[in-house]
Amino acid sequence: MSGAGPRASLFGWPDRNLAPTEPGMLCVVGAPTNLGNPIARGAAKGPAAIREASRLLTPPRVPGCDWGDVEGPANLARYLERLAETTKEIVERGLRPLFLGGDHSISYAPVSVLQSAGDLCLVWIDAHTDFSPWQGAAFHDHKQVLRRLSKLHGVRRIVQIGYRGITVGDERSLGDGAVVVTSSRARGLTDVELLALVPEDLPCYVSIDIDAVDPLHAPGTGAPVPDGLHPLHLRRILRALVRSRRLAGLDMVEVNPVLDVQASTSAIAAELIRDAADHWGFQLAS
Amino acid sequence: MRNPDFPVDASVSSAERGDPSALRLVLSDDWILESQDETHVTVANTATAARMKLSTAAYQFLKAFAKPRRLDEVVSPGAMAGARAQVGKLLEKQLLLDADAPRADRALRLRTTVPYRFCNAPAYTAASDFVVLGVPYDLAGTVDCRGAPTAIRQKSLDYLYRMRITDGRPNGWFDANRETWILRGATLADAGDVYVEYGEDQSELFGRISSALEELGEGAVPVVLGGDSSVTYAVAAALRRRGPLTVVQLSAEPVTAPASASEVFGTDEVAARLLQLEGIERFVSLGAPTTSSASLGDRVMLYDVPTLRRAPLDTLACDWGGKAAVHLSIDLGVTKPEYLRTDEHGASAGLSQSELRSIITALGRRHRLVGIDLVGLDTRSGFAHLSAAVACDLALTAMDASRGHDGAKR
Known part of the structure; x- marks a missing residue:
């Protein structure tokens, strides 16, 4: 189940087998799938587009390695099993996974693996709560994934950031141990206020759906919601988490190059990752 | 300039124009053959969305009005009663029209x-x-x-x-x-x-x-x-x-x-x-x-x-x-x-x-x-x-x- 070789690695990072590894180092994995998004196709091209965009950026100060893509069967449940196996291999090597989606359903795989090793705080940065019910469906899709994750024993805390727009129901309450910070509130959130929501004693998994960003900046995504966060708001949030909390892993999902305008969305995704990697030294020391 | 608030003329049912046997009848410009099998066809009026399923014999009868004709030019006297009923239905669906009546606005559908x-x-x-x-x-x-x-x-x-x-x-x-x-x-x-x-x-x-x-x-x-x-x-x-x-x-x-x-x-x-x-x-x-x-x-x-x-x-x-x-x-x-x-x-x-x-x-x-x-x-x-x-x-x-x-x- 080794990853297929990418045409271009993220930031030119070496293959996982060639890189000198250091415990806690970031290991990027592509998850090129649309299987969890029954409405919009194109997110499967996200990993390649983000890697391509990263080539135009100065590489981050702290290097990582690139696992390549996890190719898989056309069945979401089985594909997620492969992603879970990859996550285990990465963790066994002492590395931290950074998944490039793909649609948001993929986050289930790494989180389910990581929470089994110890309690987690899930920071879910997204315009949607992804808490739709899934009665009757065989498996979760990208709109239900957080609801499913919330039922995992090791997911002790959920911090949802970016919910906004006009929605069918009031989604601000996601159950015990969860808090929702709407986009309007997130704009004014200080680092201190953010970190107060994220327990210091729990490792974090940070999942970034690019639709948290205002679609006028990042139009290449399947379910854009107007009036989102400026990329700099998101960068500030991410930087605070990287510098002040232990991150067990992270992902960047729902970048859809088919819907993008002048590759601006994949560029923003690459810049956010670069900024996180720039400060990854705090993680290596933790 | 024509008054932009001018309402579209209400269509007048051709069936209301009296005994169809006295009329010259013609196929609507808006008719289409929608589907057919060995025994039946479905015809439709694209302007009104009206549909009608016809036997192939009735369809041949309908096609006889590609040019304006009176009913007695198409059917024999013995078949007139049945044909009159059929024509009444076709007029109601506006698949057949009174050829000599003023045409309603083409776009009948609002x-x-x-x-x-x-x-x-x-x-x-x-x-x-x-x-x-x-x-x-x-x-x-x-x-x-x-x-x-x-x-x-x-x-x-x-x-x-x-x-x-x-x-x-x-x-x-x-x-x-x-x-x-x-x-x-x-x-x-x-x-x-x-x-x-x-x-x-x-x-x-x-x-x-x-x-x-x-x-x-x-x-x-x-x-x-x-x-x-x-x-x-x-x-x-x-x-x-x-x-x-x-x-x-x-x-x-x-x-x-x-x-x-x-x-x-x-x-x-x-x-x-x-x-x-x-x-x-x-x-x-x-x-x-x-x-x-x-x-x-x-x-x-x-x-x-x-x-x-x-x-x-x-x-x-x-x-x-x-x-x-x-x-x-x-x-x-x-x-x-x-x-x-x-x-x-x-x-x-x-x-x-x-x-x-x-x-x-x-x-x-x-x-x-x-x-x-x-x-x-x-x-x-x-x-x-x-x-x-x-x-x-x-x-x-x-x-x-x-x-x-x-x-x-x-």
């Missing part, structure tokens, strides 16, 4: 069904608080927006219209930006699109828009999905019949050209044309990034972005009088990234999304919104899918604003 309904609301059948009507017409301007009603409706499926289990009333929506419920209990229906026959006179279409709005009744607030901004003219021209009307347009590019003498007018002269109509009190344009020097007289009011940021619309709109009847037109050109995109501090060159929402809400607080339209969505833009999302957001915001600040139905 409205057509659509593949997606706005927010998946029910199809219009009876009175509701809001009725959505699409007008896929864009020949008055240069922007490709005839596909906009479909694009907006398709995106609106993210904003489903739901009923409460407890009382069967509409649930409304939750506005996460303002952290409040909107439109609770408000009923919504979708009446489909106004039928557009590309190539027809503009005035024919405008007449059909007027007739469609008349058919939908005065109780509902129409939410019209254009089309280009000439649709605003047709809608406001119809709504002014219900009483004096102020037209407010949210637009980054005010339409201030003088009225031309042409029968077909362009989108840039909507304001001037509207002010020629009795009952249109004023035209207000909100949202140009910079002050325009254009002037169409004291009944045109332009509030640019700096002005709107200096003083709230509540204050600016005082001189329109209290509780003016307002038709709100939202030119979706305001959603272009160069106007709408904000920096990290929330500043934008045009009105931002939150400013647009605030202005719409303020309008609803001070005045009565009696009609809403959304026009000018450029479906060829790379940002079209985003503009459609903004359109849905603003449409629901405007609908909520029309119910006043306390959410009460007007």
